[in-house]
Amino acid sequence: MNPFNGWLAASLLGIALAFGGTASAQTLIVGDQSFNNRTVMEAAGVLEGLPYTLEWKQFTAGSPVAEALNVGSLDIGFLGDAPPLFLGALGAPIKVIGISRQDLDGVAILVRKDSPIQKLSDLRGKSAAIWKGSWSQQLLFTALAKEGIAPSELDLRYLGALDASHALEGGSVDVIATWEPYVTQQELSGARVLATAKGLIPAQSFLVATDKAIATKHALLGDFLQRLYKAREWAQQPGNSERYAKAWVELTKADAEVARRWFARAAIRLEPISDQNISEAQQTVDFFHSINLVKGYQARTLFDPSFNQYLPATNPQAAR
Structure with missing residues (x-):
């Protein structure tokens, strides 16, 4: 057995026990951008046997995802670093629970x-x-x-x-x-x-959850992170980025060559939160503070590393 698959199976079993048999009655509301994460998860087959309901909401940019999280109409959303960092300066009821990296x-x-x-x-x-x-x-x-x-x-x-x-x-x-x-x-x-962006800015993307979802759906969020991690790893395997691109094009009617090149280059991966991620988030906060777009604050307060338990430790500096 692939070591990751063994780790995932054991983790999912633990999550299933944590659900206590109530997961099927629960719903996780997910804010996606242009079907990107939904497509890779469906193409990778990681949503099979899902012990709860997923409700996808699609957006065309990160700012409306941030606003939907801020008002509580989503449980979790995908977006670049700036919108949630701006909300963090205002004390919004949200936390970063995972990091999405792409080729800069x-x-x-x-x-x-x-x-x-x-x-x-x-x-x-x-x-x-x-x-x-x-x-x-x-x-x-x-x-x-x-x-x-x-x-x-x-x-x-x-x-x-x-x-x-x-x-x-x-x-x-x-x-x-x-x-x-x-x-x-x-x-x-x-x-x-x-x-x-290489050598200039972090250009991180975040998985952001509401404080309410963290308090009431922690195990569901953890399960979702694990399935997304597996899907992103699947997309790195030979030929799979093209399968991912084809599925996305069929859903969005976008240009096939753009999708193929974009997904092959992006090599998007999901990571647990590390001290480096937090330091880079602070770099972004400090930049926007320097041009008077956000008040200065400690970016660390926006991160919840408790979800690192659901992801393989890819960085020895993972925050705890």
Whole structure:
């Protein structure tokens, strides 16, 4: 038997005992983005024999997921680090219970293929499209700081990711900072990458649960994390990222080549919370505090490492 499968089976048995036979009457309400997590779990077959009901709610961005968590209409949601960190500054009744990592080449600064801009230092006086309070803004401002360029030296346009892509293609801006699947879409159109998040920003994604769900559905959340972990590991096996992409395209009607390249590169994995994750979250809080978008606070207060028991220890610095 695969060691992970043995660990998972033992863990699921423990969770089943913790449910005390009541799980089938319970429902876990999950906030997903564009069917991404639902698709990989269904494609990997990890939802078979689920001892409770899953109710999926689909969103197109992280901010509405954060708001739904804040008002209690979700039990758990998937989103990038900034929205929950902003809510954490306001004392929202939520906690980060797991970390989702992807290849940081999927968060990038791009220019058109025919642009005269060749390097970050060429950006003075140029126009840029970014989304305020996101990886986009954090990446561009951090990259500019490394070059000694103030954001005020650019003509900044605050556009959502889709509108920013259209603006770049149409020539109304010189540069955009964005994330997947827009990075892959732009690259397939010939856009060039000036810089990625590697070495610049953490660009973490979080699994966030409400305090109420943690108190009343802890075992269900733990079971869900384990199944998602298994699905993400399945997607890393040869050929499975293409199966995942195909299933996602069938559901969303998105471009098949974009999906295939995106999922192959992203290599998304689920991790337990570590001290490094918390330190990187603090880096993000400090950045947005420095530009007056959030009050400063200790990011550690937003994390609940009790869910690390449900995931294999992939990092010796896992928080406890």
